């Protein structure tokens with residue numbers, strides 16, 4: 251199964267939060283923007299045959315959110331000119347980074363040329379591989395997908411990955427070529443690639459930005475995508491496909507009625523927990539605010555409030571039904587598994603309690619982060635957190651800062667290793683310190699690391715360099731093919747740990763930014779890795795230990811001691827920095843002692859001026875730092891040593 255198809259986590263979306271807040275303030279339908287009252291009155295009357303549930307899938311940055319906004323505007327859900335910030339990208343971090351993380355849903359009322367009204371539920375999906383579980387979950391509630399390809403970039407790795415996700419779920423695909431307004435658009439080349447890879451022939455050329463060609467989208471959508479299969483006269487069945495915690499209203503659930511009709515005030519029972527809930531609110535999602543409904547019919551999608559106290563009660567993939575006619579559970583979604591782990595510690599001034607508090611609030615919104623306590627002699631008490639990937643890790647760090655005012659230090663990311671011990675037991679090794687301890691105790695029989703199947707799409711001219719990169723990263727070639735004379739596809743089996751460091755940056759550099767990649771789990775292999783430790787004046791700095799391939803330990807060690815040397819303040823004594831594997835020193839640097847004579851300029855005998863200068867020098871040394879014995883390591887030094895190059899840029 252693809253990694254993306256695992257699904258399942260708590261969600262937070264500011265469109266929905268904003269909407270919730272507005273409804274709390276009593277503004278309800280009137281404030282829910284243009285068309286809201288009309289939508290509220292006609293939604294239940296629209297027959298299932300005139301409901302369409304669809305999403306937009308594409309590679310990152312190919313224009314999903316821009317197209318979603320264009321469709322909102324075309325159906326009157328948003329007014330023209332309200333599009334400076336994309337309506338569906340609503341987390342602060344999404345806006346600041348220009349990426350979509352949480353899938354969003356919006357209900358649109360569309361009138362066709364014959365004056366027939368249609369209810370369209372549009373689900374905007376993220377493009378980045380770390381968040382592809384959101385894509386698969388969105389697909390579960392859809393019968394159709396607009397497959398969007400940027401005509402200046404052509405088919406990319408996540409176009410292929412998302413196509414297969416949709417194809418495997420029997421979703422009807424409507425192929426669309428975007429950005430045709432750009433002078434370097436290659437519409438025919440892109441069309442040829444889509445034909446070669448997906449056998450999709452009639453892609454619609456559009457510009458989501460200017461609106462060119464977009465008029466053809468709705469007719470194509472209504473024609474190609476089937477209505478949802480549910481029956482209104484069948485016993486009630488609901489699929490919960492997303493949930494999130496609203497600061498003001500508690501847990502909210504995004505549901506699709508599979509069969510029957512859901513009425514406000516009725517009772518429903520969860521197949522997962524057998525708990526019964528009263529339906530307190532049913533709302534259609536709109537960018538300007540929610541539209542309250544008295545009932546929701548088969549095929550329709552809406553947000554419901556069930557009075558749940560904890561996000562854990564809203565188990566994504568759960569089936570709800572009428573307690574008088576309980577229905578069996580549908581196959582649910584599996585929980586997304588963390589792909590990388592890192593230690594999280596409070597920065598200067600912030601205590602562990604503040605970190606714990608911020609994290610517990612954050613977890614209400616993003617249940618895909620796993621958390622367990624850990625402590626480090628240098629950094630004190632902290633948390634070991636599991637993330638879906640490196641971008642997810644960065645996003646969590648950024649959201650903690652933006653939404654909870656919490657600055658954190660993250661230690662080197664580590665992939666989970668499966669250890670078999672001499673006592674016959676097995677355990678998952680999630681930190682360099684844990685591996686170092688097992689090695690020290692000589693407790694290991696074997697150690698396995700996760701592999702991924704990487705799909706790379708690239709202009710043919712860069713293929714040679716990319717093959718070298720994959721081979722240097724310990725990859726095994728699985729397949730190589732050409733989508734056209736200029737466009738190649740490579741598939742490699744690679745250790746996940748390679749992806750978690752600098753693979754992405756090197757891939758982008760080697761291909762001048764043109765290659766793209768996607769990955770999915772691909773079994774495991776014996777791991778030839780070691781914990782690379784760092785010592786300052788012979789004292790271990792546990793927080794800087796990282797797990798590296800044995801063959802790369804010396805190179806990594808040299809880079810680490812060099813970086814630390816450059817970042818350390820010089821003191822009156824020499825500081826010896828060593829990188830070690832077990833008891834073997836693989837790299838060493840010395841920060842030479844210096845005594846800066848701040849009094850040199852103080853000729854004359856002004857003793858108070860001398861004192862002032864000495865105090866100033868002392869204060870300067872007190873910049874935020876961590877202490878190893880009597881040596882202070884500045885925070886910036888920690889951050890630089892820990893950050894792999896891949897964590898500095900947007901992927």
Ligand SMILES: Nc1nc2c(ncn2[C@@H]2O[C@H](COP(=O)(O)OP(=O)(O)OP(=O)(O)O)[C@@H](O)[C@H]2O)c(=O)[nH]1
Pocket residue numbers: 308309310311312313314315316317348349350351375376377378428429430431432456457458459460
């Ligand atoms: N010229 C032009 N630019 C476009 C068009 N569609 C989108 N863009 C631009 O392409 C960039 C990416 O667009 P988004 O809509 O954010 O792409 P996305 O696919 O939602 O991105 P992710 O959510 O990160 O996957 C933005 O700068 C858009 O303004 C188009 O039709 N023409």
